[in-house]
Amino acid sequence: MKRVTLFCGHYGSGKTNIAVNYALWLRRQGKDVAIADIDVVNPYFRTKDSQQELEAAGVRVVALPFANTNVDLPALPAEVYALVQSRTQFAVFDVGGDDRGAYALGRYVPDILAENDFDMLYVANFYRPLTRTPEEALTVLREIEGACGIPCTGIINNSNLGEQTTAETVEATRAAANRLAELASLPVVMTTAEEHVGVPGAFTLRLQKKLV
Amino acid sequence: MAEKVLMKGNEAIAEAAIRAGCRHYFGYPITPQTEVAAYMAKRMPKIGGTFLQAESEISAINMVYGVAGTGKRVMTSSSSPGVSLKQEGISYIAGADLPALIVNVQRGGPGLGGIQPSQSDYFQATKGGGHGDYHLIVLTPDSVQEMADLTALAFDLADKYRMPAMLLADGTMGQMMEPVELPPESGCTVEKPWAVTGTNMARKHNIINSLYLDPEELEKTNFERFERYRYIEEHEARCERYMMDDAEYCVVAFGIAARVSKNAVSALRKQGIKVGLIRPITIWPFPKQAIAEAAEQVRAFVSVELSMGQMIEDIRLAEQCRRPVTLCNRAGGMIPTPEQIMEAVKRLEGGNA
Numbered sequence: 001m002k003r004v005t006l007f008c009g010h011y012g013s014g015k016t017n018i019a020v021n022y023a024l025w026l027r028r029q030g031k032d033v034a035i036a037d038i039d040v041v042n043p044y045f046r047t048k049d050s051q052q053e054l055e056a057a058g059v060r061v062v063a064l065p066f067a068n069t070n071v072d073l074p075a076l077p078a079e080v081y082a083l084v085q086s087r088t089q090f091a092v093f094d095v096g097g098d099d100r101g102a103y104a105l106g107r108y109v110p111d112i113l114a115e116n117d118f119d120m121l122y123v124a125n126f127y128r129p130l131t132r133t134p135e136e137a138l139t140v141l142r143e144i145e146g147a148c149g150i151p152c153t154g155i156i157n158n159s160n161l162g163e164q165t166t167a168e169t170v171e172a173t174r175a176a177a178n179r180l181a182e183l184a185s186l187p188v189v190m191t192t193a194e195e196h197v198g199v200p201g202a203f204t205l206r207l208q209k210k211l212v
Numbered sequence: 213m214a215e216k217v218l219m220k221g222n223e224a225i226a227e228a229a230i231r232a233g234c235r236h237y238f239g240y241p242i243t244p245q246t247e248v249a250a251y252m253a254k255r256m257p258k259i260g261g262t263f264l265q266a267e268s269e270i271s272a273i274n275m276v277y278g279v280a281g282t283g284k285r286v287m288t289s290s291s292s293p294g295v296s297l298k299q300e301g302i303s304y305i306a307g308a309d310l311p312a313l314i315v316n317v318q319r320g321g322p323g324l325g326g327i328q329p330s331q332s333d334y335f336q337a338t339k340g341g342g343h344g345d346y347h348l349i350v351l352t353p354d355s356v357q358e359m360a361d362l363t364a365l366a367f368d369l370a371d372k373y374r375m376p377a378m379l380l381a382d383g384t385m386g387q388m389m390e391p392v393e394l395p396p397e398s399g400c401t402v403e404k405p406w407a408v409t410g411t412n413m414a415r416k417h418n419i420i421n422s423l424y425l426d427p428e429e430l431e432k433t434n435f436e437r438f439e440r441y442r443y444i445e446e447h448e449a450r451c452e453r454y455m456m457d458d459a460e461y462c463v464v465a466f467g468i469a470a471r472v473s474k475n476a477v478s479a480l481r482k483q484g485i486k487v488g489l490i491r492p493i494t495i496w497p498f499p500k501q502a503i504a505e506a507a508e509q510v511r512a513f514v515s516v517e518l519s520m521g522q523m524i525e526d527i528r529l530a531e532q533c534r535r536p537v538t539l540c541n542r543a544g545g546m547i548p549t550p551e552q553i554m555e556a557v558k559r560l561e562g563g564n565a
Contacts, residue, residue: 011247012220012389043243043327044387070326070545100250127218127391129227130254161218161391 001026002119004084004091004112006105006150009123010131010140011042011097014158014205018123018192019094020050021205023059031090034060034083037067039096040074040104047094049208060089076104084111098140099147106148113150121189122152124180126159126173134179141184154189155181160197170199216391221359221381222247224392225289225315226255228360232367233399234285234313235261238275240268240294243327244383245317248289269294273301273314280310280376281420283407285367285400289315291383292333293324295341302376303342307422309406309437311370313363314348315379317386320545328545329383329468332519337380338496338526345434347441349377349448350496352466356390362493364395371402373444380495382518384468384547444497451499452491455481459488461560462506464527465516466492468547473516476553487557495523503530512560513537516553518546536560 005022007015016039023035035054037047047054048067055061062079083091095105112118122144124137131137145151159173170193181188193199194207219227226248229237237252249265256263266272272288279286290298295316305312318333320326337350349369351362359381366377408418424430452470455477456462465473470491480487490506492499506513512535515524521539528537540556542548 011250012218012223070320070328125218127216129217129219129223130251132217161216162389164216164391 002117003087003115004093004118006093006095006118006120007123007156008095008102008105008120008144008148008152009097010125010128010137011101012128013097013123013125013131014160014192015097015123016045016047016094017205017207018156018158019092020047020054020208021203023054023092024057025203026090026092027057027059032088033090033092034062035092035094036080036083037063037094038076038080038104039094039101040076041096041098041101043067045208080108084108087115095148099143102144102148105150109149119154119189120150120152121154121156122186123156123158124177126176127161127169134176134183137180138183152184152186155184155186156190156192157188158192160193165193165197167198170197170202216393218389219356219392220247220387220389221353221356222317222386223251224356224359225363225379225381226251228363228395229287229313229367230255230259230261231395231397232285232364234287234367235259236279236284236286237262238264238266238272238286238288239290240266240272242291242294244319244329244386245289245291245315247386248315248317269297270301273298273305276312276314277301277305277308277310280305280312281308281408283400283404283409285371287313287315289317291317291319292321292330295333295336299336299342302348303344303346304422305376306342306346306348307344308420309374310376310420311367311374312376313366313370313379314376316381318380318382320543326545327383329385329547330518330543330545331382331467331469332522332543333380334495334517334519334522337378338498345438347375347496349373349375349444350380350494351377352380352493352495353385354467354470354491356385356388356392359385360392360395364398367400369448371400371404373440374406375440380467382468383545445500448494449497449499449501450493451502452493453502454489454491456488456490456506459486459506459509460511461485461487461557462510462513463487463489463516463553463557464492464503464513464523465489466495466523469516469518472548472550473553476550476557479550480554480557485557485561492523495526498526498530500530503527504532507531507534511535514540514553514556514560516540516548516556518542518548
């Protein structure tokens, strides 16, 4: 695994949940890990929602102190630079959705490319209305790459229908994920699902807060 | 069965509007409804529609006024402070008897307030909001599925009754993601002989206007409009009754408050307390009849609201003070817990409501 892992994707594709679960997984492998919330687009559903759990597990959380308040400004913590320029600590980045969210990543890209020890993983959910097909998902992937100036290195199939997800729901998207991989010339590096869904070989997710 | 997609409430509104034949959207970004505009910005150019981010909410609502005059399905969306800015335009649209959809994904107020969910624009939505004697048809979804379904219904009702309709949601409804079965493609089914579409020199020209120089004529339009409102109150009030058959206590709640209330009602039933829920789906027209009938049956009502108590006034008017009505509320962006609602019902059971 690479020192820097960036999770990007279409708005609402599941980036934050995967980033949080991946950071916890890295920690369980005994790594020194930090997670940075650089989503300046959506003031809800933040890494910070899992701050207590992450910190209890020994994951350093880099997020603005006033995230999740009514002064949730679209600004980035200065501390993110320390993560980018560290050569020792594993860093997980939760990037904002779509190209609009990925613009904020641009300022860190020169350092990330110079170190060249990163994975830029594109999270896809083929049940989201604007990424129903591999072609649509590829368009969003290219828009993100264009916005931040960093190439994707892999695809994560996080296709789900929320609480109505079954193993069949996920299985039905395998062909689309493979087709996207073919179109983008990238590997599908993981399929993700909640544990109870029971997808063999999947990276299992525990979800953040649930709304009513 | 149609295939399901996983959508945010805001996206469901936008996609449902497109499927209902809306090709004209005018708005200005504000949290927590921005995804409606963002979705329209992506989709409208691909289907030959108009997405336009106006320079302000006031501009956007007046652009809606303009398109509404041509008889095309048109909408705008905003959140509480932005909807306040639109009120003058909404009053003009009502005064010109035009159909249009206004979406309010409410946040905490008053003033700039906050970005967390709220229901404190109930008065504004149901009692006017802008100046003059008028109403909006106001629909209140309680799931992402209803965000889609009620958007389609709102367009139909607006066309049918030639008046603006409002979808009154809240930040939770806008942001939450649920599987949705999208409504089928539809469109306007009523004739619009009043629309400004070009005369081709074949008919007298139509005029879209809300100004009347003759007060007697203005009075006449008001009386005629209120005849229509009376008909709508009799025929279009909608609500869901949940576990009301043998209920001794009635919780009244809409939107996100109804979702929490359902959990509370189910939990109370397990404890042997006979409680039910009336969930208004339209808050104008308010389901007066359902509340009046419940007043014959139950001992007391609890109004659960994300406000300082606004719908409670309509409940009291509808049940005509026959039963005690208490308030169970949070405000400023906070949401009541099922436990808080259960406590409120249990206090009624104590007899001193």
